[in-house]
Amino acid sequence: MANLKDVLVIGAGLAGLTAAWQAAGPDKKVQVLAKGWGATHWHSGCIDLLGYWPLDADAAVTNPLQAIAQLIQEKPQHPYALTGLDNIVAALSAFQDLCAEAGYPLEGTPEKNWLLPTAVGTFRPTCLAPQTMTAGDLSSDAAMLLVGFKQFVDFYPHVAADNLTQQGIPAEYVMLDLPALARQHRLTSVVLANMMEQAAFRQEVAQALKPKLGTAARVGFPAVLGLREATAVWQAMSDLLERPVFEIPTLPPSVAGIRLHHILRDAIQAEGGWVFDGMEAVGAEKDGGRVTAVFTETAARNRAHRAENYVLSTGGILGGGIYASYQGGVKEVVFDLPVNAPDNHLDWFHTDFMDKRGHPIYQTGISVNEQFQPVNGSEQPLLSNLFAAGTTLAHCEPIQERSFEGIALVTGYVAGRLAV
Amino acid sequence: MRTIQTEVLVIGGGATGMGVLADLALRGFKAVLVEKRDLTHGTTGRYHGLLHSGGRYVVKDPKAATECIEENVILRRIMPHCIEDTGGFFVVTPWDDPDFGDTFLQACDDTGVPSEEIDVAVMLREEPNLNAQMQRCFRVPDGSADSFLATQSVAELGRQHGAQVLNYHEVKNLIQDGDKIVGALCHDLVRDEDVTIYADITVNAAGAWAGKIAGTIGIEVNIMPGKGTMIAAAHRVVNTVVNRCKMPADGDIIVPAHTVAIIGTTDERVADPEHFAIEPWEVNLMMEEAAKLVPVWKETRMLRCWGGVRPLYQETKVADTRDVTRAYTLLDHETRDGVTGFITITGGKWTTFRQMAEVTVNRVCEKLGVERPCTTAETPVPNPFGHTGSYHYLGQRLAEVEKEKKFDALICECELVTRADVEHAITKGIAHTLDDVRRDIRLGMGPCQGGFCTYRAAGIWHELRDDPVEVTNVTLRDFLQERWKGLRPILWGQQLKQERLDELIYLSVLNADHLPGETASRLGPAMYEKGSIEDNPKAVT
Numbered sequence: 030m031a032n033l034k035d036v037l038v039i040g041a042g043l044a045g046l047t048a049a050w051q052a053a054g055p056d057k058k059v060q061v062l063a064k065g066w067g068a069t070h071w072h073s074g075c076i077d078l079l080g081y082w083p084l085d086a087d088a089a090v091t092n093p094l095q096a097i098a099q100l101i102q103e104k105p106q107h108p109y110a111l112t113g114l115d116n117i118v119a120a121l122s123a124f125q126d127l128c129a130e131a132g133y134p135l136e137g138t139p140e141k142n143w144l145l146p147t148a149v150g151t152f153r154p155t156c157l158a159p160q161t162m163t164a165g166d167l168s169s170d171a172a173m174l175l176v177g178f179k180q181f182v183d184f185y186p187h188v189a190a191d192n193l194t195q196q197g198i199p200a201e202y203v204m205l206d207l208p209a210l211a212r213q214h215r216l217t218s219v220v221l222a223n224m225m226e227q228a229a230f231r232q233e234v235a236q237a238l239k240p241k242l243g244t245a246a247r248v249g250f251p252a253v254l255g256l257r258e259a260t261a262v263w264q265a266m267s268d269l270l271e272r273p274v275f276e277i278p279t280l281p282p283s284v285a286g287i288r289l290h291h292i293l294r295d296a297i298q299a300e301g302g303w304v305f306d307g308m309e310a311v312g313a314e315k316d317g318g319r320v321t322a323v324f325t326e327t328a329a330r331n332r333a334h335r336a337e338n339y340v341l342s343t344g345g346i347l348g349g350g351i352y353a354s355y356q357g358g359v360k361e362v363v364f365d366l367p368v369n370a371p372d373n374h375l376d377w378f379h380t381d382f383m384d385k386r387g388h389p390i391y392q393t394g395i396s397v398n399e400q401f402q403p404v405n406g407s408e409q410p411l412l413s414n415l416f417a418a419g420t421t422l423a424h425c426e427p428i429q430e431r432s433f434e435g436i437a438l439v440t441g442y443v444a445g446r447l448a449v
Numbered sequence: 450m451r452t453i454q455t456e457v458l459v460i461g462g463g464a465t466g467m468g469v470l471a472d473l474a475l476r477g478f479k480a481v482l483v484e485k486r487d488l489t490h491g492t493t494g495r496y497h498g499l500l501h502s503g504g505r506y507v508v509k510d511p512k513a514a515t516e517c518i519e520e521n522v523i524l525r526r527i528m529p530h531c532i533e534d535t536g537g538f539f540v541v542t543p544w545d546d547p548d549f550g551d552t553f554l555q556a557c558d559d560t561g562v563p564s565e566e567i568d569v570a571v572m573l574r575e576e577p578n579l580n581a582q583m584q585r586c587f588r589v590p591d592g593s594a595d596s597f598l599a600t601q602s603v604a605e606l607g608r609q610h611g612a613q614v615l616n617y618h619e620v621k622n623l624i625q626d627g628d629k630i631v632g633a634l635c636h637d638l639v640r641d642e643d644v645t646i647y648a649d650i651t652v653n654a655a656g657a658w659a660g661k662i663a664g665t666i667g668i669e670v671n672i673m674p675g676k677g678t679m680i681a682a683a684h685r686v687v688n689t690v691v692n693r694c695k696m697p698a699d700g701d702i703i704v705p706a707h708t709v710a711i712i713g714t715t716d717e718r719v720a721d722p723e724h725f726a727i728e729p730w731e732v733n734l735m736m737e738e739a740a741k742l743v744p745v746w747k748e749t750r751m752l753r754c755w756g757g758v759r760p761l762y763q764e765t766k767v768a769d770t771r772d773v774t775r776a777y778t779l780l781d782h783e784t785r786d787g788v789t790g791f792i793t794i795t796g797g798k799w800t801t802f803r804q805m806a807e808v809t810v811n812r813v814c815e816k817l818g819v820e821r822p823c824t825t826a827e828t829p830v831p832n833p834f835g836h837t838g839s840y841h842y843l844g845q846r847l848a849e850v851e852k853e854k855k856f857d858a859l860i861c862e863c864e865l866v867t868r869a870d871v872e873h874a875i876t877k878g879i880a881h882t883l884d885d886v887r888r889d890i891r892l893g894m895g896p897c898q899g900g901f902c903t904y905r906a907a908g909i910w911h912e913l914r915d916d917p918v919e920v921t922n923v924t925l926r927d928f929l930q931e932r933w934k935g936l937r938p939i940l941w942g943q944q945l946k947q948e949r950l951d952e953l954i955y956l957s958v959l960n961a962d963h964l965p966g967e968t969a970s971r972l973g974p975a976m977y978e979k980g981s982i983e984d985n986p987k988a989v990t
Contacts (some may be wrong), residue, residue: 151960185908191918215856347949353941382933383962
């Protein structure tokens with residue numbers, strides 16, 4: 030068949046893009062079907078590997094790799110147990126290399142979590158953070174000034190500064206009211222990030238800030254310091270303010286996450302792969318224990334996409350790969366793979382929104398073997414040329430564990446390599 | 450201890466109590482109202498928002514029907530900004546008896562409720578989502594009322610005439626001096642201190658809680674709390690109020706309100722108006738019954754589920770609470786129980802709150818030996834948050850935002866709440882929680898249920914108030930928990946996905962479960978759970 034790909038990846042979140050990047054090569058035709066963009070546009074733009082374990086621990090994990098070794102003992106079906114520690118180290122290292130080559134270094138090692146400030150002033154454990162964020166490191170109590178923009182409704186430095194101060198990090202705040210922003214019709218993080226790429230606007234920001242720096246040893250901004258040129262923007266702001274500058278992730282859309290999306294897309298394209306946008310996978314054709322096609326919806330009829338191997342990385346309930354309908358049960362949407370949801374709606378949730386155990390429904394997912402092939406109840410692969418990766422996998426709670434990006438990246442890395 | 454002296458003390462910050470307060474103030478009485486939580490905490494803030502034409506009661510409860518249509522006309526005149534003129538249909542579905550339609554029409558004539566039969570084809574042209582198998586359809590002047598805004602507006606009217614409104618003041622007990630009630634001992638929940646209020650007359654307008662209030666001095670007022678469960682769909686699947694044309698039953702009405710459509714309700718006897726559960730069968734019944742009226746309902750995104758408790762009063766006990774009259778009752782405890790200075794106004798429904806207030810204040814005048822005529826039927830009600838003099842309409846907020854190009858200042862995109870709205874509610878109103886701000890301006894009431902605006906509003910809250918940061922922190926957490934309370938029973942489909950995004954934001958990006966300070970405050974929500982306060986320590990009331 031002329032149009033046969035080597036690998037078809039379904040889903041363009043961090044897991045799918047990582048899988049495609051790993052699978053693509055000079056003699057490997059790789060295509061990604063993207064319904065839309067993934068959770069990269071929502072998350073912090075850092076790589077959380079494991080932030081809290083056990084889930085109800087008060088203190089954050091300090092050494093994620095060590096904590097994962099313990100987690101694997103307790104949860105032998107967890108995705109990290111299936112990848113193993115070596116793959117975790119290899120995946121993170123490969124991704125750090127990729128980002129560094131793209132001029133956007135991610136700092137950190139799998140043996141140490143950063144504690145970085147959030148937009149409400151809590152201490153957030155994360156494993157890899159872009160260089161643009163690490164001066165916010167809370168193991169240092171160097172005084173900080175947090176900067177907000179009056180017209181930007183998604184960052185409130187006052188509450189963040191007060192919480193940091195309350196927890197031993199001296200922090201002040203300033204809210205800038207700049208003429209250039211007053212002219213904006215709707216100031217989103219992406220608009221602000223694009224403005225930050227203009228030297229004149231950076232000058233305006235710096236001029237307004239300089240009289241207010243006081244004793245601050247470092248200056249924190251919402252994560253809007255440039256989109257394509259983040260490192261240069263961050264460097265320029267640091268130079269203008271003559272002290273370290275750092276970004277703080279805030280409400281979506283996440284500029285820092287979009288940067289990772291861009292880096293991965295560029296890498297896939299550089300290897301000859303491509304991302305097919307606006308393609309929602311709605312079903313599949315199976316024959317003889319293999320997937321023979323995946324269908325997407327187009328205007329006239331369903332379109333078939335065929336490949337040797339397939340990677341399913343459509344996300345869990347958040348990504349839409351798993352859908353729970355009213356009285357219709359919980360389903361995996363493309364292949365109708367079995368999922369492990371509780372039967373009774375009453376058992377889907379705990380009483381508290383922030384229950385540290387995580388709501389059981391969100392641990393619904395696809396069970397896979399060590400080859401990342403979806404399996405049935407007796408651990409037999411259901412479809413021999415299908416692999417699954419990312420937060421669509423069962424036996425994990427990526428948000429409560431603070432392993433959201435880590436699971437996506439590491440399982441995407443492994444599944445992508447297995448699929449070629 | 451703080452002490453307040455007034456002429457009349459009104460207990461209960463719902464529609465009835467606030468109506469009484471404003472009427473008292475307009476007639477020149479010095480009056481104070483206390484509410485245990487925020488205004489409309491009780492049934493007023495938890496009903497489907499129907500402005501009754503009276504159609505629902507023409508057959509079963511003609512007295513209530515006539516009261517409704519009288520008040521419907523008056524409320525449209527004095528407070529149109531709280532009303533959307535949706536009109537209403539009574540529809541005979543394939544499951545209903547078409548002959549009941551004739552009974553209905555005759556009863557409308559008898560009670561003075563305007564009605565006309567229209568072709569099903571006309572009905573479908575106006576409301577294409579309705580079941581095409583309908584047998585008959587009748588048009589009535591139902592409407593959709595904003596009971597939050599209405600109560601705030603009536604409060605404003607009262608304040609303009611010297612009345613005082615104290616929210617988060619819970620009555621611990623009435624104060625008795627011989628045979629006379631001389632006021633109430635209250636607890637200020639915000640300052641956590643007691644307050645004594647002395648009054649010549651105390652009006653018990655505590656709705657479903659009226660029995661508890663009277664009970665503090667051993668007077669039995671038999672309120673039968675009838676729980677009604679409602680579900681809001683995240684779309685206006687209909688723009689007209691749609692009633693089943695049959696005797697009132699579970700899940701027989703859909704009310705379009707602001708950006709949503711609400712199906713209601715069940716009617717279940719509960720022991721306690723504050724602590725009750727929403728049962729899965731109730732959710733399922735609402736979904737099934739709604740789909741009989743609007744077949745696309747089950748595929749529609751559900752937004753939220755909640756329960757309210759009807760304050761139904763009857764001297765003798767009956768088994769099925771729906772058989773109790775909706776008409777209100779005024780109890781003069783002097784003639785009934787030999788206790789002076791104390792009256793209870795109970796029963797009724799939102800649509801008749803003004804008339805209930807009029808009757809109550811007439812009795813106050815009698816008891817105080819003065820003659821002061823009621824003027825509420827002719828007095829326009831002000832709007833503390835915007836325009837007056839015309840009906841609310843669905844596109845109104847968008848029109849205002851577009852006119853003033855306020856897109857950059859939207860704090861809650863779902864409900865088009867601007868920064869100025871939030872600032873006004875925080876600084877000018879009597880809000881003590883973000884949930885109070887929500888009731889004032891609809892913050893967080895749209896599809897994302899606070900996903901984006903909770904952080905924003907908490908940020909503004911912290912800028913504008915002098916609170917220690919721990920107070921802001923718990924305010925944020927309380928609001929997320931309050932939104933969760935009404936989401937949990939209906940989380941599936943798109944709304945479940947949305948909720949997971951909200952988790953990503955508040956746990957993964959903001960790490961808000963590790964904010965310094967308490968995880969819940971005494972001003973936080975009581976969850977829909979069975980059991981006592983002891984079983985559910987967070988549910989402080």
